[in-house]
Amino acid sequence: MTALDSKARPRDFTDSYLRTAVRRMKKDKAAVAGTFIIGLLILVALAAPLLTKYDPLEQNYDELLLPPSASHPLGTDQYGRDLLTRIIYGCRYALLIGVGVVIIQFLVGVSLGLIAGYFGGSVESAIMRLTDVMLSIPSVVLAVTIAGFLGGGIQNVIIAVSAIGWRAYTRLVRAEVLAIKEKAFVEAARAIGCGHLRIILRHILPYTMGPVIAYSSLAVGISILWAAALSFLGLGAQPPTPEWGAMLADGREYMMDAWWIATFPGLAIMFTVLGFNFFGDALRNALDPKMERERR
Amino acid sequence: MGNYLLRRFILLIPVLLIVSILISSLIYFSPGDPVRVMLGLRANEEAVAKIRAELGLDKPYYIRYWKWLKNVLQGNLGRSLQRNEPVLQLIAERLPATIEMTFFALMVAVLLAIPAGVISATRANTWVDNLLSFLSLFWISMPGFWIAMIAIMLFSLKMGLLPISGRGGPLWTAEGLRYLALPGLILGIRQVAIISRLVRAGMLETLSEDYVRTARSKGLSERIVIYKHALRNAMIPTVTIFGLQIPELLSLSVIIETVFAWPGMGRMLVDAVLKRDYTLVQGIVLVYALIVILMNLIVDLLYSYIDPRIKNE
Amino acid sequence: MTALAIMRLVPPPGKIVGGEILYYQNDRIIPLHQLDPKGRKIRSIRGNEIAMIFQEPMTSFNPVFTIGHQIMETILLHQKVGKKEAQERTIEILRKVGIPMPERRIDDYPHQLSGGMCQRAMIAMALSCRPALLIADEPTTALDVTIQAQVLELMMALKEEFGTSIMIITHDLGVVAGMADEVVVMYLGHIVEKSDVRRIFHDPKHPYTQGLMQSRPSIISHTQHLKPIRGTIPEPYDIPKGCPFQPRCSMPSRRCEMEKPPLVEVERGHFVACWH
Numbered sequence: 001m002t003a004l005d006s007k008a009r010p011r012d013f014t015d016s017y018l019r020t021a022v023r024r025m026k027k028d029k030a031a032v033a034g035t036f037i038i039g040l041l042i043l044v045a046l047a048a049p050l051l052t053k054y055d056p057l058e059q060n061y062d063e064l065l066l067p068p069s070a071s072h073p074l075g076t077d078q079y080g081r082d083l084l085t086r087i088i089y090g091c092r093y094a095l096l097i098g099v100g101v102v103i104i105q106f107l108v109g110v111s112l113g114l115i116a117g118y119f120g121g122s123v124e125s126a127i128m129r130l131t132d133v134m135l136s137i138p139s140v141v142l143a144v145t146i147a148g149f150l151g152g153g154i155q156n157v158i159i160a161v162s163a164i165g166w167r168a169y170t171r172l173v174r175a176e177v178l179a180i181k182e183k184a185f186v187e188a189a190r191a192i193g194c195g196h197l198r199i200i201l202r203h204i205l206p207y208t209m210g211p212v213i214a215y216s217s218l219a220v221g222i223s224i225l226w227a228a229a230l231s232f233l234g235l236g237a238q239p240p241t242p243e244w245g246a247m248l249a250d251g252r253e254y255m256m257d258a259w260w261i262a263t264f265p266g267l268a269i270m271f272t273v274l275g276f277n278f279f280g281d282a283l284r285n286a287l288d289p290k291m292e293r294e295r296r
Numbered sequence: 297m298g299n300y301l302l303r304r305f306i307l308l309i310p311v312l313l314i315v316s317i318l319i320s321s322l323i324y325f326s327p328g329d330p331v332r333v334m335l336g337l338r339a340n341e342e343a344v345a346k347i348r349a350e351l352g353l354d355k356p357y358y359i360r361y362w363k364w365l366k367n368v369l370q371g372n373l374g375r376s377l378q379r380n381e382p383v384l385q386l387i388a389e390r391l392p393a394t395i396e397m398t399f400f401a402l403m404v405a406v407l408l409a410i411p412a413g414v415i416s417a418t419r420a421n422t423w424v425d426n427l428l429s430f431l432s433l434f435w436i437s438m439p440g441f442w443i444a445m446i447a448i449m450l451f452s453l454k455m456g457l458l459p460i461s462g463r464g465g466p467l468w469t470a471e472g473l474r475y476l477a478l479p480g481l482i483l484g485i486r487q488v489a490i491i492s493r494l495v496r497a498g499m500l501e502t503l504s505e506d507y508v509r510t511a512r513s514k515g516l517s518e519r520i521v522i523y524k525h526a527l528r529n530a531m532i533p534t535v536t537i538f539g540l541q542i543p544e545l546l547s548l549s550v551i552i553e554t555v556f557a558w559p560g561m562g563r564m565l566v567d568a569v570l571k572r573d574y575t576l577v578q579g580i581v582l583v584y585a586l587i588v589i590l591m592n593l594i595v596d597l598l599y600s601y602i603d604p605r606i607k608n609e
Numbered sequence: 610m611t612a613l614a615i616m617r618l619v620p621p622p623g624k625i626v627g628g629e630i631l632y633y634q635n636d637r638i639i640p641l642h643q644l645d646p647k648g649r650k651i652r653s654i655r656g657n658e659i660a661m662i663f664q665e666p667m668t669s670f671n672p673v674f675t676i677g678h679q680i681m682e683t684i685l686l687h688q689k690v691g692k693k694e695a696q697e698r699t700i701e702i703l704r705k706v707g708i709p710m711p712e713r714r715i716d717d718y719p720h721q722l723s724g725g726m727c728q729r730a731m732i733a734m735a736l737s738c739r740p741a742l743l744i745a746d747e748p749t750t751a752l753d754v755t756i757q758a759q760v761l762e763l764m765m766a767l768k769e770e771f772g773t774s775i776m777i778i779t780h781d782l783g784v785v786a787g788m789a790d791e792v793v794v795m796y797l798g799h800i801v802e803k804s805d806v807r808r809i810f811h812d813p814k815h816p817y818t819q820g821l822m823q824s825r826p827s828i829i830s831h832t833q834h835l836k837p838i839r840g841t842i843p844e845p846y847d848i849p850k851g852c853p854f855q856p857r858c859s860m861p862s863r864r865c866e867m868e869k870p871p872l873v874e875v876e877r878g879h880f881v882a883c884w885h
Contacts, residue, residue, distance in 0.1 A: 133314045135540075136585045136592075140547035141565060145319065145577060148569030149326035225439050229551050232441050233566050248442060252555075255449050262449065266442035274437040281433070506663060507671040512618055514683045514734070515655035518647050528673045604673055604718045 021210075024286035031282030034217075037275025045091040054082035056089040056242040065258045075260040077250060079240075083260060086242035087268050093243045094224050094272055097158055101223035102216050104162040109169025110212065114200050116170065117177025128174070131167040139164035143226060147235040154243070157236040161226045165219055172215060176208035210287040217280030221273040228269050244269050304593050308586075315585045316578065320364065323574050324357045330377045330572040351377065364578070373582075374575040378568070383579035387561065391583070394553070394560035396467045397480055398545050404484025405491055405541075410527070412488060413495025417530075418522060420500060429496075432489035440548045444482050444555040451478060461557035479556040483548055487541055494537050498530035505529070532603045539595035543588050615659065615744065617646040632659070657687040660735035664747040666727035670719035676703075677715025680734045687738045698737065705770075706733040706763060725756035732764065736771055743768075745777045749784065761788060782825050786810060794818050797842070797853040800872055804879040814881040816858045852884070 025031040044051065060080035068075045074083040116127040134142075147160035180186065181204070189203045228245030230236035237243035239250070244265040251262030331347045332339065348354045352363065367374055373383035416425045452460040464475035502508065503526055511525040512518075550562030557563070561580055568576040600606040613619050615630055630641040632654065644651040663669040670679060677699050684695040696715070703711035706729040719727060728748060735743055745764065749757040761784060768775050777788055785792055785806065792809040794802040794817065802815040813819045820838040840857040843849065849856050855865040864884050872882040 130314075133311050133318075135543065136311055136588045137315060137318075137581060138543040138546040138550070138584055138588065140550045141562075141581055141584045144550060144566055144569055145581060146322060148566075148577075149322055149328060149572070151327060221437065225437075228439050229441055232439075233551065233554055234570065235566070245439070248439075248445065252445060255445065256453055259449060262442075262445050266439060266446070269442065270434075270438045274434065277433055277437050506665055506668040509618060510663065510669045511671065513655055513661045515652040515657055515686060516682070517652060525671050525674075529671070532673075602673065605720050 021283070021286040025282055028282045028286070030278040031286070034275050034277070034279030034282060037271060038279055041091055041095060041272060041275065044088055045095050048088050048092060051088055052082065052085040054085040056081065056086045057240050065254065065261075067258070068260055074264045075258065077247070077261050078254060078258070083247075083264055086247060087244070087265060089242040090244045090247065090265065090268060091272075093154065093237065093241065094227075094269070097154065097161070097227045098220040098224045098272075098276070100158045101161045101165065101227070102219050104158065105166040105169055105219060105223075106212070106216060108162070109166035110173050110205075110208075112166070113170040113173025114177060114205065114208075117174040118181065118196070118200055118204065124174070127170065131170050134164075134167050139226070140229065143230060144233065144235060147230050152234070152236055152238045154237055154241070157227050157230050160230060160235075161223050164226070165223065168215065168219070169212065172211055173208050176211065177204055180204060180207050211284070214280055214284035214287055217276050217283055219280075221276035221280065224269065224276075225273055301593075304596075308589055311589060312582060312585060316365070316368075316582055317361070319578050319581050320361050321357070323578065324360070328572050329353075330574060333572050334378060364575075368582075373579040376568075376573055376576040378571045378573045378576070383576050386564065386576065387579055387583055390559060390561045390564050392466075393463055393558060394546075394549060394562060395587075397476060397483065397553070397558060397560060398542075398549050400467065400476055400480035401484035401487065401545060401549070402542075404481060405487035405545075406538075408485070409488045409491035410495055412492035414499055414522060414527060416492065416496040417499030417503065420496075425496075428492065432493060435486065435489040440482065440486055441551045441555050443486075444479070444552055447478055447482060448555075461555075463559050479552045479558055483545065483552050486548060487545060490541065490544075491534070491537065494534050495530060498532075498534050499526060502526045502529045528602065532599070535595060535599050535602060539592050542591045542595075546584060546587065615641060617641060617644060617651050617655075619646075653687070656683050656735075656740075657738045658740050659742045659744065660738070660740040661744040661746065662728070662731045662735045662748050665751050666724055666731045667719065667751070669731060670727060672719055675716050675718055676722065676730050677717075680715075680730070680737055683734055684737050699733075702733045702737050703730065705767070706730070706736075707759075708733070724752055725760065728752060728756075728760050729763065732760070732767070736767060736773065739771055740773055743773050743775045745775060747779055748777065749779070749781070757784075764788070782821065794821070797848060799853050799869075799882065800880075801854065801882050802880065803872070808879055814875060814879070815854075815883050816860060817854050820857075820859070852882075 025035075058081065060076070063072070063076050063080040065078055066072055066076040066080075072082050072084065074087065076082055077086070112127050112131075116124040143160040143164050146163055147156055150156040150159060186199060186203050189199050194203075227236060228243070228248070231243050231245030232249045234249065237246045239246055247265040248262060251258070251260075251265070255262050329344075329348075331344050331351070331353065335343060335347070345354075352360060355363075364374060371384075373387070375381065376383055376386055379386065412428055416428050419425050448460055451457045458478050459475050462475060464471035464473075466472045467476060499522075503522075505526075507529075508521060508526050511521045516525070546562075549560070550565060552558070553560045553562035554566055561583065565577065565580045567573075568580065632639045632641050639650070639654075641651065641654070670676065674682075677696070680699045680702070681692075681695045684690065684698055685692070688695070688698075690698070699715055700711045703714060708714050708726060708729055714722075714726075714730075719730075722730065728751075732748075743764075748764070749760055752760060764775060764777075765788065767773070775788070777784065779785060789806045792802075792804060792806050793800055794809070794815065796817050802809065802813065802818045809818060810822065813822050817838070820836070823836040824838060838857055843856070849866075851867050852858070852861075852865040852870050855861045858865065862884065868884075870882045870884045872880045875881050
């Protein structure tokens with residue numbers, strides 16, 4: 001086998017693989033719904049100032065706790081801020097947190113998984129023991145502790161939530177690497193003298209990406225949920241940031257008088273997470289033909 | 297069996313050790329100062345320094361950790377920095393409430409998830425199955441604390457059926473159950489959404505096994521074939537997942553406890569973190585880890601009970 | 610598949626498309642093909658009057674229950690006996706199928722038994738209610754050759770003792786020669802020839818049966834080459850029109866391609882479905 005062969009193969013494989021996946025996704029109603037929701041979120045986040053005439057932070061003491069009406073479709077909060085405006089700007093934070101967390105988890109988790117799976121031996125067992133230990137601390141307990149001690153703020157929320165999810169990537173990638181490490185094209189690459197880094201990045205990494213990408217979509221949703229929970233507990237985004245979890249924390253005190261503050265940000269979270277879950281589930285089924293058959 | 301248990305208990309020690317090192321380094325290297333929280337922002341520097349010295353907070357990291365570890369080995373988790381009570385005592389007061397709520401939730405999860413999963417599997421891809429799978433996807437997409445808020449609004453504030461928050465007494469009293477109902481159900485139903493999907497997958501696999509055909513060929517009724525012969529086998533992979541769901545359950549319980557002002561460990565943890573009560577946080581995290589590990593052990597034992605092929609190894 | 614249809618256990622999406630299954634129960638004819646497959650009537654027949662043993666003894670027992678439990682379950686279901694008597698009967702039947710120390714074996718799980726022992730236990734379970742008919746679906750395929758002979762011998766012996774008819778499904782011509790009285794040859798789900806065992810072996814009429822006989826090794830003459838039937842079994846979506854065997858037949862004609870031949874009696878008790 002020549003170098004050309006071993007290089008060309010993963011690309012062909014990935015191409016037809018992705019094309020099949022896209023074809024399957026188009027037929028799946030949940031996938032279409034997920035794609036639509038995610039697209040809408042990105043659009044709203046980008047065009048936020050164009051969609052509303054109010055400011056998300058400016059307080060207006062003439063319009064406190066107004067119920068939904070024509071001028072304020074979702075009502076106002078205890079400082080007279082338009083709730084719809086705040087929810088629209090909240091999209092930015094949700095996406096920022098979700099994507100930020102997944103990028104960090106991806107980098108940390110995938111690297112550790114690749115190293116563990118590829119090198120094996122004591123390196124592998126050290127990494128896997130570490131993930132086991134992390135598994136024994138309930139994720140919110142860990143996130144609360146990290147976010148609390150680092151102090152609030154979006155940045156620290158991203159760090160805290162990242163810390164609890166990376167191990168899923170590690171386990172996933174390690175399993176994939178173990179499955180393909182001994183395949184002929186990897187052996188061939190080794191035989192023609194490719195370095196470890198080159199083998200890992202060019203020959204192994206592309207093969208592990210299918211399940212990892214599908215999981216990432218689910219992970220964005222999960223991360224948004226956890227981040228909202230931290231903000232709700234007062235350990236995340238601080239007021240007056242229009243972050244959905246923090247807004248719900250505000251609404252908690254006005255549940256009796258102003259149900260809308262405690263309701264609409266929650267619905268926003270739900271639809272966002274639902275979108276990423278739909279998309280991630282459909283992607284997983286599309287990329288994994290075995291799962292597909294099981295569902296039939 | 298005794299040997300196996302002993303080995304598992306010995307393996308527990310390094311895990312707890314690493315957990316404690318992780319948490320104590322996190323505490324040490326993060327900003328913030330418990331003494332300033334105690335004395336307020338305007339406290340003078342001298343007083344702050346004096347108290348720091350008294351509490352040993354001015355010592356380097358490894359000395360502090362070593363001292364803490366020595367105490368722990370003697371069964372002493374130290375004193376809470378803010379409340380000046382023994383950490384162990386504080387935890388002992390709160391632990392029953394947390395265990396009670398998670399146990400209740402686990403029972404709800406098991407009792408609802410298994411029938412739901414079996415129904416989904418035996419009617420795979422019918423409208424019942426699709427509805428259940430859609431509902432569970434919906435349910436896990438909602439933040440738990442938000443569901444809790446909506447439930448309080450509806451059942452407690454609007455209808456006045458159930459108390460808003462707090463704990464009414466032990467699980468076995470009527471008053472205790474009334475207080476536990478909302479938080480316990482909300483915590484449990486979330487697990488139903490996850491576990492029922494797994495039971496469904498497990499059942500779909502076992503229903504096509506040869507022994508299920510054998511059971512039918514003996515003339516057994518469909519109910520016995522499914523709930524006795526198929527389910528017992530489908531539970532084997534599912535039980536492993538139960539083990540993995542326990543930390544998830546405890547996770548969400550931290551949030552639910554806070555929403556419902558439930559006097560458990562989770563609420564105390566959030567409180568202690570906000571007040572930078574180092575010793576208390578360290579103690580609570582350690583106890584959480586211990587619960588998870590012990591529950592995993594129980595799940596492993598359950599596993600070998602369900603699957604006779606493992607027992608003899 | 611035919612066997613599963615008799616038991617009304619055809620797995621979905623398969624279904625019975627035509628034909629009749631008639632079962633004589635105390636001078637009454639029960640049309641099994643009309644019964645509700647999950648209903649009470651068919652369940653009282655399954656395991657009790659018609660029992661079945663399968664190809665893979667190891668996977669046909671439920672791995673999480675003991676052998677004894679699974680046999681007792683059948684007895685308790687169909688016979689009006691108590692737990693204690695059911696257990697005694699279980700031990701007795703296990704002894705009859707030649708399992709040593711049955712008092713202890715009843716507490717064993719399937720994975721603790723060898724394949725041959727498992728199939729014996731399977732036979733024990735099938736015979737535990739003294740059924741009128743035992744359907745054996747390739748009962749020896751998964752077993753070692755030496756064990757095969759023992760299991761077949763056992764089935765023959767028990768047939769006499771219990772007065773049970775045996776319907777055996779197999780592709781092993783040796784098993785047919787050794788076990789059968791009446792033989793039905795099927796190809797692609799259709800009956801192509803039906804007769805007593807002697808005539809099937811010595812005077813096969815259908816080209817498929819003839820092909821089968823020529824493709825088996827003979828001890829008497831070493832000079833003859835084995836003659837395989839040409840071609841392969843078609844895919845399910847590619848079933849030929851007319852006679853199902855026609856594409857592989859040694860003497861196909863126009864008519865074979867157009868029309869499916871009916872099963873006709875060519876001599877007393879000898880039925881063949883062929884135009885020639």
